[in-house]
Amino acid sequence: MNDSSWRAPSQTGYRGPTDRAPFQGAGAAGPAYDAQDAPQTRPMPIVPDVPAQGGDQDDDPGAARPGGPFFRDETQNPEPMPHASQPAPAPQKKTAGRDLGAAIGVGIGLGVVIVASLFIVKAVFVGVIAVAVVVGLWELTKRLQERKDIKAPLVPLAVGGAAMIVAGYVRGAEGAWVAMALTALAVLVWRMTEPPEGYLKDVTAGLFAAFYVPFLATFVALMLTAQDGPQRVLTFLVLTVVSDTGAYAVGWRFGRHKLAPRISPGKTREGLIGAVLFAMAAGALCMQYLIDGGSWWQGILLGLAVAASATLGDLGESMIKRDLGIKDMGTLLPGHGGIMDRLDSLLPTAPVVWLLLVLFVGSG
Structure with a gap:
């Protein structure tokens, strides 16, 4: 119970027993009310002001934050104040927030595939880069459509992205730039087959995806040519x-x-x-x-x-x-x-x- 439940008596309600006036409701000749005969009440306990969350927090723990509960490290679950007779709970240990065993296993597996393809046949590693780019584009465009209703065309992005990687490895930086330009053109044309509503945001997202994923990944292929x-x-x-x-x-x-x-x-x-x-x-x-x-x-x-x-x-x-x-x-x-x-x-x-x-x- 907080201090707000202990309110001062209302100005219009019951004021409690008093020895200054006769009992209300008795006649004029009725007996006077003697405060000494009234049952004694216990004094109101003094409750110290305790912050609900402790510390010097300025923000509201329940206020909405960007991203919401999707981010584990942002979800705040304030613990209740321990009772005076109960010991304070022991501090919790830090956790990684993910399945660390699975993360290590997957990381080792990826490392073996990458190193094996890198030092056995260069062309195989180029294929690994292209596959990673295509999957990354699929994830990005799918999330954009699910969360923002942005329909970046995946087909020209996937084909053009894989072409960028191969062109960068075969023809160098010039080949990568040409493939990037053709991919951008393909995105603009492909989206024309759909209704015009949302055209600008869709092609803008498509051009961003083409630069962000395959074009930047092309520099890995350029390193490989040395x-x-x-x-x-x-x-x-x-x-x-x-x-x-x-x-x-x-x-x-x-x-x-x-x-x-x-x-x-x-x-x-x-x-x-x-x-x-x-x-x-x-x-x-x-x-x-x-x-x-x-x-x-x-x-x-x-x-x-x-x-x-x-x-x-x-x-x-x-x-x-x-x-x-x-x-x-x-x-x-x-x-x-x-x-x-x-x-x-x-x-x-x-x-x-x-x-x-x-x-x-x-x-x-």
Whole structure:
């Protein structure tokens, strides 16, 4: 019961016993009411003011937040105030928020497939990239239609996206740009077969999807064309994974200050520092021992750039998912979500790594 239930007596209602006036309702000659003969009442207990949620919270725990209950790290379930005679509940341990065993198993499986295809036959790895792009486009367009009623044409996006990857590997950057332009044209024409209502938002989303997924992924194929292409791609993958792992490990253990609470409440500044340190260390090792002509100091700069681009890419997809009101883009990968949930940090990092490697050691 809160203090509001203990109200002052109403001005028009019953005032309680008093010894200043005769008993109301008795005649003029009736006996006077003696307060000493009335049963004594217990004094009203003094209830201290206790905040409902504790601390210095400024926001309403029940207020709606972007994304709602789809985000596990945003759902607030305030615990009831413990009774005075009961001990306070023990603090709960931090949890990863996902099936960690499934996530590790799926990650190892993906790593085996990627490394095997990368070092056995380059063309097979190009096919792996193309399949990942097509699945990612399917997830993205499906979520856009479900949540925002935006119908980005999937067929020209999937065909053009796979063509971008192949063209980038076979014909280089020029081939990728030509494939991108043709894909954009195909999206504009394909959508003309539908009613004109919503044409602008549909083709805009289609052009965004074409750039965001297949075009950025083309830079992985461009890295692969170098003589030491497999080593360059492996460096790109290792640095991105190490950056994400460092951010998770340090943020989970030491994270106290939010990095971007309105976009991704789970990310912390301490986690960003962990991502930078881990990626710089991995970059120094990879550039020194994997890349022909590379040096450790170049790896430090490369790791710093990867940590920044991977974090921004992760925040960028979090912004998209928050706008759509979903937690994951898909459910294809147990413990990870969908393909797009794994590509979020890889896609914007690919052009950064490709460019820095070209500047440091040439195009190969």
